[in-house]
Amino acid sequence: MLHHIELYVSNLKKTIEFWEWLLTELGYKKFQEWELGVSWKYEETYLVFVQAEERFLDIPFHRCRVGLNHLAFHAASKEQVDDLTLTLKDKGVRVLYENKHPYAGGKDHYALYFEDPDRIKVEVVAPLY
Incomplete structure (x- = not known):
């Protein structure tokens, strides 16, 4: 079973706005939240989104x-x-x-x-x- 996935993002605020409704619709619950990140959990698996450092933002995904x-x-x-x-x-x-x-x-x-x-x-x- 997959434990978790961690993704670095360019704009944490936009990421939360985008993902929160979708993950809630799919049955995920907010798991953790801190200044530079947030996670949502479904059963034993969770997704983590972390704000990328400024020095890496010029390299697009x-x-x-x-x-x-x-x-x-x-x-x-x-x-x-x-x-x-x-x-x-x-x-x-x-x-x-x-x-x-x-x-x-x-x-x-x-x-x-x-x-x-x-x-x-x-x-x-x-x-x-």
Whole structure:
């Protein structure tokens, strides 16, 4: 089982605004919070977001470089994927692969793809049945 994932971000305030609603919708609870970071926990796994040091902010994240490509989460249902899609659009967040949405991952993969404020790709996948 995965213990935790820690991500350094360019703007902690924007990151919290973006991720808090999504993680809450997916069943995560705020776990820890300190001046330069925050975490949310689901069962035994948690996600940590930490403000990157100023000296590293001029090097932007890109998911096709070596390192993290994306984070994928389980959705409770196809309806939850649809609700999250509408909420993201209302928030002005671009849905990736919109021309193939919600089957961009294939005919048996009902999912939503989008990016966080640092352009980290996020995927939310509905159960098969």
